[in-house]
Amino acid sequence: MTGILIYAEANGPEIHPISFELLGKARELAEKLGLEVWSVALGCRISDKASELIYHGADRVYIYDDERLRDLNVVAYKNVLVELVRETKPEIFLLGATPWGRSLAPRVAAALDTGLTADCIDLQVSENGKLIQIRPAFTGNILAHIETVSKPVMATIRYRVMKKLPRDVNRRGEIIVRRLEEIDCDGIKCLGKVSERGISLADAEIVVAGGRGLKKKEDLKMLEELANLIGGVVGASRPLVEEGWISKDHQVGFSGNVVKPKLYIACGISGSPQHLAGMRDSNIIIAINTDPSAPIFRHADYGVVADLYDFMPKLINYLKERTGKTA
């Protein structure tokens, strides 16, 4: 029997949660298509994570645990995955649309000479048993339904759009530990990491996001201050990223991160469809905007019609007084 292969992303010893979401979806598809669910993880000191992948839906797990895979070398990872796919011939191969998955997937697809549908938000099975990959197109105005004719069908899936299954420690599966003779990096050598810091906007429970209502880069400090006070992280609309005020890690929206925090505070953001695509599922949305007709207010639970330069300092001072924190 052939299968659906899920790439379990590991950066360090932890498996990225998107891998469990993909396994959940793969289980659903596997029941409909009569396939098994397989998973593959590459990295260093990850062997003990194999059973977690089984508890979350995998029938079989391939593990490549090697000191030489400690660094995320995209060419080395691509070569290992391509070899595994050629050998095992899965029908479908899914990866997370994380920054790493987005870098890895097209290289694997090109080497296998197959298609790749990027950034899917859903996967369905058609009446004639084909996999339909659904992704926003034309800046999110339509949802394209895509069928790939080449094999394996490859897709990257956005983080936090699929549901993982409850962890079931009674599930049983096969763990295949692979040893690598040599690792082919095509001459690429990782000289070091530029920064260990990174924000995980997608996992944040509170996001304080700024838009073009901000007049200059330095004013983002105001958002940082509020975020620090309430345990949140700073997000941004795309124009701020394009201006170079803040890195793309912070961008919320269609071409940025999808967030589902408990609280989303939108400061000087109009609420374009592309921005809403990344935050409309937030639990509680507070919008601060001078324009009462701004579309963001149609999605906000609480709307503050005010100049953010007037409102934010007052809010920050109030919170400092109430909490005794200094941010």
Ligand SMILES: Cc1cc2nc3c(=O)[nH]c(=O)nc-3n(C[C@H](O)[C@H](O)[C@H](O)COP(=O)(O)OP(=O)(O)OC[C@H]3O[C@@H](n4cnc5c(N)ncnc54)[C@H](O)[C@@H]3O)c2cc1C
């Ligand atoms: C292919 C494509 C992909 C895109 N992807 C994304 C994406 O991922 N994320 C994204 O955000 N955008 C994306 N965009 C851009 C998107 O179309 C909008 O241009 C963008 O979201 C607008 O950002 P904004 O709300 O910050 O700015 P604006 O639309 O200019 O809104 C600024 C708001 O601030 C308010 N304001 C002004 N001054 C103040 C003040 N002093 N106090 C309070 N409020 C004030 C104004 O009333 C206004 O509502 C994409 C566009 C395209 C074409």
